[in-house]
Amino acid sequence: MTDQQNNSVEVPPQVNRLVALIAERNPTHAKHLDRVMPRIHADEYQHLETYLEYCLESGLELSYLADCYLLLVADAVNELAYFQREGNYRYSTFAEVADHVYFNKEYMDQYMYGLAISLIFWSSHMEIHRYFEETLPLDKTGKYLEIGPGHGRFLMSAMERSSFNAFVGIDISETSIAQTRAVLSHFNPSPDADLSLVVQDFHETELPAGSCDAVVMGEVLEHVEDPASFLSKIRELAAPEAHIFITTCVNAPQIDHIYLFRSLDEVRDLIESQGLAIVSEKAVPYEGKTLEQCAKHALPVNVAYVLKAV
Numbered sequence: 222m223t224d225q226q227n228n229s230v231e232v233p234p235q236v237n238r239l240v241a242l243i244a245e246r247n248p249t250h251a252k253h254l255d256r257v258m259p260r261i262h263a264d265e266y267q268h269l270e271t272y273l274e275y276c277l278e279s280g281l282e283l284s285y286l287a288d289c290y291l292l293l294v295a296d297a298v299n300e301l302a303y304f305q306r307e308g309n310y311r312y313s314t315f316a317e318v319a320d321h322v323y324f325n326k327e328y329m330d331q332y333m334y335g336l337a338i339s340l341i342f343w344s345s346h347m348e349i350h351r352y353f354e355e356t357l358p359l360d361k362t363g364k365y366l367e368i369g370p371g372h373g374r375f376l377m378s379a380m381e382r383s384s385f386n387a388f389v390g391i392d393i394s395e396t397s398i399a400q401t402r403a404v405l406s407h408f409n410p411s412p413d414a415d416l417s418l419v420v421q422d423f424h425e426t427e428l429p430a431g432s433c434d435a436v437v438m439g440e441v442l443e444h445v446e447d448p449a450s451f452l453s454k455i456r457e458l459a460a461p462e463a464h465i466f467i468t469t470c471v472n473a474p475q476i477d478h479i480y481l482f483r484s485l486d487e488v489r490d491l492i493e494s495q496g497l498a499i500v501s502e503k504a505v506p507y508e509g510k511t512l513e514q515c516a517k518h519a520l521p522v523n524v525a526y527v528l529k530a531v
Contacts, residue, residue: 230263233270235283239338242287250294253508257344269341272374275407276334286334290342293335300474301521308519313479315446322477329396337372345505345523349468352503353378353437356527358464360384363434366391366458368423368451369441373401376437380411385435387415389428395420423454430457435464442469442488443478452495456530465497465528473521484516485524492528500527 232240240258244251276286303311312318322328339346353375365385369392370376376390388411392398398420405416419426423441436455442448448469459465471482482488485504492499506512507520515522 229259230261230266232258233266235273235277236266236270236341239273239283239287239290242284243290246287247291247294250291254342256508257342257347260344261341261347265341265347268374269338272337272404275404279403279407281334286338289331289334290338291335292331293339296476297474300476300478304472304474305519310474310478310481311476313446313481315444315479318477318479323394323396326396329394330400333372333397333400337374340374344508345521348505349439349503349523349525350374350378352525353439353466353468354382356464356466356501357383358435361434361464362386363460364389364432365435366428366433366437368392368436368438368455369397369444370401370418371397371439373404375439376401377405377408377410379435379437380405380414380416383435385414388417389433390416390418391421391423391426392418393420393422423451426454426458428458431460433458433463434460436466438467440468440470442467443473443475443480443482445480448480449491449495452492452497456496459530461530463530465530466525467492467528468523468525471522471524472515472519473523483519485512485522488524492526496531497528498531500529502526 240254243254273286300311340350341347357379359382362384364387365379366389367376370390376388379385380388390401398418402418436459438455442451445451455465469482469488471485471488489499502524504512504522504524506515506522510520512522514520
């Protein structure tokens with residue numbers, strides 16, 4: 222994998238080294254990177270380069286980060302094969318995955334580092350993040366709430382680019398909150414903002430009803446047994462004119478995905494049943510497929526929505 226494979230954008234050095242390590246360990250996946258890398262923007266490469274430099278300064282090695290990413294890839298391949306064979310996700314309850322994933326620091330660290338890298342190297346994640354930045358209101362002030370900040374990239378984007386002056390991140394995983402806190406502490410994207418990061422079940426938050434001027438929840442609904450209750454809680458906390466951004470997925474197995482949406486219409490119906498209206502939608506099909514092909518063959522689709530309370 223060399224810079225020549227991207228004709229318009231120079232691949233930064235640490236990214237190039239990471240790609241070489243990934244290709245060496247998994248030549249099959251290198252073909253995927255060959256297809257994706259020409260579509261990556263210069264600023265996205267730079268974000269990943271800066272993130273890798275931060276990781277290296279924190280004592281991590283590129284070989285470890287390559288393994289983190291390939292763990293995510295391997296899980297996705299294995300779970301998709303299981304799903305295509307059985308017609309269901311492997312697990313359906315939080316208890317079945319919690320100890321192995323959310324409360325397992327070693328695995329969760331690898332999972333979060335891998336997800337951060339996938340924001341660039343997986344087209345679906347890249348497109349969803351672009352949509353988040355395109356739709357983020359830059360002039361709105363007040364409180365920004367993010368449920369499940371994970372690796373912290375979306376929250377950092379909001380702190381860098383928006384005018385919100387108070388930020389709250391809630392995650393059930395202590396490891397995720399620790400990674401988010403470390404990233405934000407290092408980059409300090411909004412020095413004057415009030416920031417609170419809490420290890421907590423979202424349903425137990427004591428934030429007042431109607432107190433949030435933005436609510437963001439990325440890749441959470443498929444991880445919970447009762448996604449309707451999460452949407453209802455978002456509706457409760459959102460101010461009347463709040464910007465609401467959520468993402469989820471259809472027929473997209475991962476080791477900790479327990480709620481299976483089988484169609485985009487199923488997601489839309491659930492959203493609207495909880496007092497939320499869809500302002501706009503971005504659906505990204507499985508790499509190399511159309512939405513129609515994904516629907517026909519039960520292939521993964523990632524989807525994001527801008528919502529409003531009604």
